[in-house]
Amino acid sequence: MENTAPGNATGLHGQVVGTIVTSLAEATQLDPGTIGEGSTLFDELGLDSTTVLGLLMAIEEELGIEFETDSLEQHHFESVGTLAAFVEVQVVEQVPDLAGA
Amino acid sequence: MDFNERLKSALTGAPDTSLVLLGNFEVEDQWARGETGLPRLAFGSDSVIVNRMDEFALLLAGKSDHVVLKTAPDSDFLAYLEDLGFDLPGILPVARNDPRNLVTEDALADPALLTELGVLGAEGAALSAHGVSELEERLAATAGIALAAPSAATCKAVNSKIYSRRLADALGIRQARGWTCDDVAGLEEAFTAARAVLAAGRPVVVKDAYGVSGKGIELVEGERRLDRLLRMITKRAGQAAGGRLGLVVEEWVGKRADLNYQFTVGRDGGVRFDFVKEALTERGVHKGHRIPARLTERQVSELKDVSGRLGESLAADGYYGVVGVDAMVDPDGGLYPVVEINARNNMSTYQAAIQEAFLGERAAAGTTALVRQYPLRLTRPLPFGSLRDVLGDLLFDAPGGTGLLVNNHATVNAAAPASAEPADATDRPFAGRLYGVVIAPSAERMTALDGEIGRRLAALGERSSPDVA
Structure with missing residues (x-):
């Protein structure tokens, strides 16, 4: 793999943001197209204490991590x-x- | 006797005892300390709004009572309630409202208030909290006022969902199939049983023993998610001292409606059924109640019978006071009479005076009510006078009228940035909640009014924050 470091960072960042947006759209039933990096989770997207655990588990499953x-x-x-x-x-x-992919 | 007098009789043995009320909503967070359940992720502005639910206590109190509040209510709101005919109590605002604190914590940090509570205690008043944890016990002991409740330890014990399940099992009351877990071995056993339920194509629900208001409940539809949850919980239990757990695992069952009923257990062990309401929930979160509940006489009679049996057991276990029970109607009309027992005040408890004044025997036939909360988005605080202007003819403002009777104004502005913050922060949109009861002469009119109120309040958000979706 010949990716440069900034390229790696952008790739991982893009993948993580994409995963979060998809998981958030499922949790909040919003159109993923309306969710951006600057979107605030609780005030704008309406995430609440009842949906946050499901969101975290969806991110864990998608990225193979554990919080x-x-x-x-x-x-x-x-x-x-x-x-x-x-x-x-x-x-x-x-x-x-x-992270290095 | 009205509800206020019946409450005093149950809690103190006399209908004329002066009470000092404390609206410490979500006392479950205190009971949950030291217990391991689902991860608690209470972020956002939820908790600062919940802490201002203390203002509901205004309408539970009578003229001879007092209410401790995080701030003095808006004077126009108090005038509105008085114009509706409510006898308002003495108000004891704390010296410093820390939005992140429960009203009890603010009260404990206010020496002058503690002295005042001590004086009221010496005159015979008793402290009555939404629910009793060690914090309320400490407040009563520090101030020198009697606590009109059983011990915090008793209150905590009977509020665990594990207690609910075991009691309903012992009394032979119908429940969804389920398992209680108070240690890791029990959890693994329950999750093994849950796997069989999932394999049969039915979801399961994992509940924190001290979850409240939709928090601490996780619906699981696949084994992969169940395994993840098991890892998450066992890891937390391993990190906690003693590895103590408090969880319930249940099969998800179909339902036609959610119910909430209330009864009161007196100090003498007597049990009185108060009322039943049909709960409106949205994605597991309590949104309000419909009055009257759409139930047959037979269903109501079954709930009264269950109340008597639960009340007797609770009294035997040392509890007295208000008990709210969540229940369900299955798709065929059968009841699940006990989904969980909340041996503390419930949202419905604070609506009793409204029911008696405007929905009881004095109300016209057909009168229907919807207890609601409307989400708000604001960029600046909304005083009650402005809210009144926004609602206009949709505000319930006289006996016999129709519209929204506002029963809490503090939650509207609870999450507003403090005025001490920089100017750009004070323009930041914030979330609020408006609680009230929509009263109408028919169910159709009630639904129409609810929709119109929702639209008018949503438009308020669009006007005040055009840049926010």
Whole structure:
């Protein structure tokens, strides 16, 4: 594989954002086309405490990672972008093959 | 006796005891401390709004009572309630409202309020909370006021979903097939049974023993998700001291309707059935109630019988006070009389005065009500006077009228950015909730009014925040 580092970052970032958007669209029954990186999860997308666990498990299944649920904090859930940043770190730590693909 | 007097009789033995009410909603979060269940992920503005549900206590209180609140209510809202004929209590606002805190925590941090509660206690008043945890016990002990409730330990024990299932089993009451888990071995056993249910093509539901309001409930439709959940829970249980668990696993059953009924257990062990309402839920989250519930006399009679038996057992286990029970009607009209027992005040408890005043025997035949919460999106706080203007003729503002009777205004602006925040933050859209009861002369009119109120409130959000989808 000849990808450059920035290219890898963009690829992983794009994959993580795509996974989050798809999972969010399923959890909230919104059109995925209306969800962007800047979308706030609770205020704009209407995510609530009853749907957040299902969202996390869908992301885990899709990316092959496991969250330490007790380490999740409010700021990770501000927006699609902040959640993606947190998830990317988990992917790099837990699935280095996927992160480097 | 009205409900306020019956409540006082049940809690203190006398209908004229002065109560100090405390609306510590979602007391389950306190009971859940030290228990391992589903991961608790309460983010967003939910908790700051829930903490302002304290204002519901206004209509549970009578003139001789007091209510501890996180802030003094909007004066126009108080005038509105008084114009409707409600006898309002004395109001004891805390010195400092921390939006993230329960009203009990704010009260504990207010020495002047503690002194005032002590004076009321010395005069014979008793503290009555939405539900009793160690925090409310501490508040009563610190202030020197009697707590009109059993111990926090008793309240916690009888509010576990494990207790509900075991009691209903012991009394031979019909339930969905299910399993209780209080340790990892029990969890693995329950999940093995759940796999068989999934293999037969039926979903299962995993419930936290102290979940509330749709939180801590996970619907599982495939084995892969069940395995993931099992890993997540066992990992958390392994990390927690003692590895103690509190979960219930049940087969998902079909239903035609959700019900909520309430009875009151007196200190003397007497049980009184209060009412039954048809619950409206959306994706498992409680959205309100329809009054009257669409039930046959036989169904109501069955619920009264179950109330008597549950109440007797709860009394034997040391509980007295309000008990709300969630139930279901199956697609064939049969009842699941116990889905869960909530031995604390319920949303319905706070509507009793409204029911007595506007929906009871004095109401015209056909009068129907829908207890609702409307989501709001605002960019600036909405005082009650402005809300009144927005609702206009849709506001219930006189006995015999129709429209929305607002019974909590604090939740509207609970999540507004603090005025001390920078100017750009104060324009940030925030979520709010408007709670009320839509009262109408017929079910058709009620549905139409509900739709119109929803549209008018949604338009308010569009006007105030055109840049937000």
